[in-house]
Amino acid sequence: MPLIALGLNHQTTPLALREKVALDAARLPEALTELQALAGVEEAALLSTCNRTEIYAQVADGTEPRIASWLARYHGIEPDALTGYLYHHHDTEAVRHLFRVATGLDSLVLGEPQILGQVKEAWQAARDAKSLRTSLDRLFQQTFSVAKRVRTDTRIGAHPVSVAFAAVRLARQAFADLDRACVMLIGAGDTIELAARHLADAHVQRLLVANRTLEHAQTLASRHGGVALPLSEVERHLPEADIVISATASREPILRKDAVRAALKLRKNRPMFMLDLAVPRDIAADVAELADVYLYTVDDLEHAIEENKASRREAAQQAEAIIDLQVEHYLSWWQAQGRQDALRRLRTTGLATRDEALARARSELANGEAPEHVLERLAHQLTNKLLHAPSAALRRAALDGDSELLRAAERLYEDADDSEPAP
Structure with a gap:
């Protein structure tokens, strides 16, 4: 398969x-x-x-x-x-x-x-x-x-390059002095955790962390000197945020156009930089239509991180060489498994045939038949049953001109006289 x-x-x-x-x-x-x-x-x-x-x-x-x-x-x-x-x-x-x-x-x-x-x-x-x-x-x-x-x-x-790092670097380009910016993080997963770490390293002035589960927000905020909020408080605190970075598993947008428009009004139209790192999106796409909002998604980051890709290309070539070798190792194991499956099927069939013949022989002995007759019949029936399928396959191969199967059969038995039986 x-x-x-x-x-x-x-x-x-x-x-x-x-x-x-x-x-x-x-x-x-x-x-x-x-x-x-x-x-x-x-x-x-x-x-x-x-x-x-x-x-x-x-x-x-x-x-x-x-x-x-x-x-x-x-x-x-x-x-x-x-x-x-x-x-x-x-x-x-x-x-x-x-x-x-x-x-x-x-x-x-x-x-x-x-x-x-x-x-x-x-x-x-x-x-x-x-x-x-x-x-x-x-x-x-x-x-x-x-x-x-x-x-x-x-x-x-x-x-330290990641989507979170690229997002923070893009935010730094928008706000040269992060130490005077208020950042709202929405979510508490790995991406937001990494973003919080990079923002803390940049000495952001104020960090708000909002999450559906307040306890998770509190844990993350406490590690990075931030303030935790329940998700229900996001819209109320949105006017405070110069930068919003969101990455949740929500199936529906968390921030919609009306809420952002209201926040901008309270901000007296001071610009707001928004990074939506979630799929599906946390911030409704039409928010980008608002003046004074700069909305970026994960696709936009591809352009912002091109420099980082260049710095890793040499290491990537070394990684590809390691992967090539490891692909060969796995495929060798996988192909061996396929061969072992065939051997297991052969042995299972042989053992089942043996057990069936042996049970019949025991029954005949219990009914008083002569042991020598039972043994002859056992040997005859067992030989016929074990050889029937391979014999039929080889006859078909001969008729069809399947030389590959015929050569394989010859190789299989060429050293049979010198081989030890499998345990």
């Missing part, structure tokens, strides 16, 4: 479509259950971040169109809407793609470290949903090992 990676990301797909197929953690178990129930899907994992939604799976041939249709159907969009955006990787390239994703080589910010944690969360969710088996589980575990080695052996993570 082939391994596949199917998905869309910031390189292939606009934000408006990415946010429609984004999955938050709460929906992953249901999605994985549905995905694994599709005919032909042996095992599967789902990775969904602000920049990508990807499915990794081991499937029967011809299953990919079914998975693509499911992805569109699950999110309530027309299948044609994904045409031209989905990428498909198979076997070697699927393995390479996951390694590159986890090491940050496929990220908006080259080498960013957050993605590895998100890949680990996707793996754990698939394990919890029991949608992983040996091949895919082994692939993810080797992925973590590869990512660790890349971090250790290259300078891919030498500089």
